Amino acid sequence: MDTDPYSAALAAAMESSFAENPNTGQNCHGLADAYMASLPENTEGREEYDYAVRRSLERDNFAPPGEVVTTFNYKRVKAVRIAMKIAEERGQTARKWEL
Known part of the structure; x- marks a missing residue:
């Protein structure tokens, strides 16, 4: 268990933030980036x-123009x-999260 x-x-x-909207992860993309940046380079995952x-x-050349944001959000979620799962494994979340 990490205690940082x-x-x-x-x-x-x-x-x-993710619990508020787990389908889009709205407002927590940056938090996930900051969380991952706070961990050691060799963190599993x-x-x-x-x-x-x-x-x-990445540019998705197959997505119609209106679906570019949807594709981004799906991949970003x-x-x-993954960040939530890493936090869970480190004992830093209150509940169990699935990929």
Whole structure:
């Protein structure tokens, strides 16, 4: 269990925001980024998180213009869920989160 107060506070804020809207993760993308940045480089799951964030930022040439934001949010929510799972494994969230 990690007891770093800064990352624990970020995890709590991310969890609270994500609990409000787990379908879109609205308002917690930045919190997930800050949380992941507060962890050591070799944290298990970081590569998966970084990959999901990179995928959310790629241009999707197959998405119609109106669906670009939807595609971004879907991929970004996956990244947030990965961050939530990492926080859970570190004992920094109050409830169990699924990918």
